[in-house]
Amino acid sequence: MADLRVTLLGTELKNPVIPASGTFGFGREFAELYDISMLGAVATKGLTLEPRAGNPTPRIAESRGVILNAVGLQNPGVRHFIEEDLAWLREKTKVIANVAGKDVEEYGKICALLDGKVDFIELNISCPNVKCGGMAFGIRPESIENVTWVAKNALKTTPLIVKLSPNVESIAENARAAERGGADALSLVNTFTGMAIDIERRRPILANNTGGVSGAGIKPIAVRMVLEAAHAVKIPVIGMGGITCAEDAIEFMMAGACAVEVGTQNFTDALACPKIIADLGAWCDAHGVERIRDLIGAARMNG
Numbered sequence: 610m611a612d613l614r615v616t617l618l619g620t621e622l623k624n625p626v627i628p629a630s631g632t633f634g635f636g637r638e639f640a641e642l643y644d645i646s647m648l649g650a651v652a653t654k655g656l657t658l659e660p661r662a663g664n665p666t667p668r669i670a671e672s673r674g675v676i677l678n679a680v681g682l683q684n685p686g687v688r689h690f691i692e693e694d695l696a697w698l699r700e701k702t703k704v705i706a707n708v709a710g711k712d713v714e715e716y717g718k719i720c721a722l723l724d725g726k727v728d729f730i731e732l733n734i735s736c737p738n739v740k741c742g743g744m745a746f747g748i749r750p751e752s753i754e755n756v757t758w759v760a761k762n763a764l765k766t767t768p769l770i771v772k773l774s775p776n777v778e779s780i781a782e783n784a785r786a787a788e789r790g791g792a793d794a795l796s797l798v799n800t801f802t803g804m805a806i807d808i809e810r811r812r813p814i815l816a817n818n819t820g821g822v823s824g825a826g827i828k829p830i831a832v833r834m835v836l837e838a839a840h841a842v843k844i845p846v847i848g849m850g851g852i853t854c855a856e857d858a859i860e861f862m863m864a865g866a867c868a869v870e871v872g873t874q875n876f877t878d879a880l881a882c883p884k885i886i887a888d889l890g891a892w893c894d895a896h897g898v899e900r901i902r903d904l905i906g907a908a909r910m911n912g
């Protein structure tokens with residue numbers, strides 16, 4: 610059986626498969642369906658300093674091959690997470706705490722509260738669904754560098770992953786900005802800003818009007834962006850966007866991702882992650898790949 614272990618910033622993950630932030634809660638519902646300790650790591654729902662109720666409904670809309678969401682960072686707040694969920698989750702697997710602030714100072718405060726308590730922090734500077742900040746930090750190189758620097762300085766021990774927005778002009782430039790700010794790793798992509806209109810009512814379906822587009826249909830764009838980011842920086846990259854099966858995960862790894870996050874597919878099939886892990890092993894065995902880590906960045910460009 611192929612060796613599925615990968616190393617992320619010196620920490621060994623059992624395999625490269627991580628449920629993506631916002632699609633797995635804090636793992637409790639999924640733990641009723643399967644043993645979540647089989648996962649490489651878990652990325653939590655985005656955590657803010659204070660609890661947030663999120664946006665008004667409807668906040669999810671379906672479209673062919675994708676969904677749109679405008680959940681708006683509904684979460685119980687970072688302190689509640691630390692007190693109620695963290696110990697339970699850490700017993701199971703590695704924990705990536707996804708962090709979202711309404712301003713740069715809040716990012717720093719949340720990071721300081723989580724420092725030393727989680728395996729990694731993933732800075733969500735790219736959520737398109739919150740009015741107060743969110744993507745504002747995530748689209749310009751100067752602000753990406755600045756918020757990364759503030760978060761990094763609030764952390765003494767926990768490594769910092771910066772999650773990039775795809776709604777940008779140059780993903781390579783933004784990847785380099787995060788690296789300059791002190792990011793230890795990058796993850797991408799977050800959702801693409803989109804809209805769906807109810808033609809009978811002649812109004813956007815989402816109460817928020819716009820939402821973040823995710824799911825199978827975004828995969829080719831995400832793969833291209835992961836490859837461009839991986840080529841632009843020296844730090845490791847975690848890839849995501851539309852992964853539905855083991856072959857998709859391998860595509861991201863060949864593009865340069867050292868691990869992958871699986872998001873929307875958890876809604877389509879709650880057992881998506883365990884299936885992908887099993888199928889990754891089978892794919893490697895069938896292709897004579899002894900160590901999955903040998904696939905990282907294996908894709909060679911034509912011409």
Ligand SMILES: Cc1cc2nc3c(=O)[nH]c(=O)nc-3n(C[C@H](O)[C@H](O)[C@H](O)COP(=O)(O)O)c2cc1C
Nearest residue numbers: 629630631655678733798799823824850851872873
């Ligand atoms: C309902 C929903 C909620 C999300 N919430 C967050 C979040 O809190 N923080 C974050 O960084 N990304 C969030 N995301 C983005 C995902 O983590 C992921 O980057 C994106 O959906 C692309 O992957 P996918 O196509 O596999 O879903 C959310 C996505 C969805 C669909």
